[in-house]
Amino acid sequence: MREEKHQISAAYERDRERQGPFEMDHRLAVKQYSRSSADQEEPLPHELRTPAALLLTMDYLVTHVMDAESRDSGDWFHFIWDRTRGIRKDITQQQLTDPxxxxxxxxxxxFHVHCASALCELPRDMFDQKINNENLTKCLQTLKHMYHDLALRDVPCPGEPEFRAYDILLNLNEGDILREVQTYSDAVRESAEVQSALRVYVALSTNNYVRFFKLVRRSAYLPACLLQRYFNQVRTRALDVITRTFCPPKKVVEFPLSELQQTLGLESEAECASLLRQHGLESEQGT
Structure with missing residues (x-):
């Protein structure tokens, strides 16, 4: 049906030997996500993949598609996003709750945490940050319910601290996130991942920009991907504090550009100078 309607991924499902743009290689085809609608019939059992089949699907996507060389293109994100969304739908329709x-x-x-940082510079028609955030939020909500249900059955979830921490980092500007943390089990709340996320929360809420970027440098890769969304917010507040603290009215004050670059977590002095110009501050000869 997808082949007839030309609904195949030319980059990842096309049959290279037959040369046609809409010729499918069925060895590469992965079940496509279909949006639920009122007139859509309830799927038959054989149309839903078992947990074992879903695991094989995910393993294929991770090993053969996620490491593809064309990852800088929109096709890479849209294909994996669509197929992983199909995996999540199969899990939801069967109400699966197991390790x-x-x-x-x-x-x-x-995957969505990684894309939030790795693809942030792509144009919107290739990567939509809002859609990525929505899907990440849905994943974390699903995990929240799964962790709760499995805890009632005394089934341990080794990854729970990691993803509870991601939930905190995704909502650092939300006032009720601390109330949410109080609902975690003692083991999760005291875990290194959650405690690290809470330290970032305190640094951001108290406008401690020096502490914030020190924590970013010490973060693992995926938490740092989530923290990137707060960089502009922290830097803008930091420059406001710095100018009010070090610069008396009607007086020119020289400040080392390299020190400011290090403090604000910027990659170069040129990038720092560009940020300053955006905020109406001049720089020359390293100051």
């Missing part, structure tokens, strides 16, 4: 299903949703969440 395998939890692991699959966790991998989906990690």
């Amino acid at each position: 395998v299903s939890v692991g699959l949703v966790e991998k989906c969440a990690r």
Whole structure:
């Protein structure tokens, strides 16, 4: 049906030997996501993949598609996003709550965390940050319910601290996130991942920009991907504090550009100078 309607991924499902743009290689085809609608019939059992089949699907996507060389293109994101969304839908329709299903949703969440930073400079028609954030939020919500249900059955979830921490980092500007943390189990709340996320929360809420960027430098890769969304906010507040603290009215004050670059977590002095110009501050000869 997809081949007839030309709904195949030319980059990842096309049959290279037959040369046609809409010729599908069925060995490469992955079940496409279909949006639920009122007139859509309830799927038959054989149309839904078992946890074992879903795990094989995810393993294929991770090993053969996520490492593809064309990852800088929109096709890469849209293909993986669509197929992982299909995995999540199969899990939801069967109401699966088991360690395998939890692991699959966790991998989906990690993919969206990675893309939030890795693809942020792509144009919107190739990568939509808002859509990516919405899917990451849905993954974390699903995991929240799964962790709760499995805890009632005394089934441990080793990845829970990691993803609870991501939930905190995604909502650092939300006032009720601390109330949410109080609902975590003692083991999760005291875990290194959650405690690290809470330290970032305190640094951001108290406008401690020096502490914030020190924590960013010490962060693991995926938490740092989530923290990138706060860089502009922290830098703008920092420059406001710095100018009010060090610069008396009607007086020119020289400040080392390299020190400011290090403090604000910028990659070069040129990038620092560009940021200053955007905020109406001049720089020359390293100051």
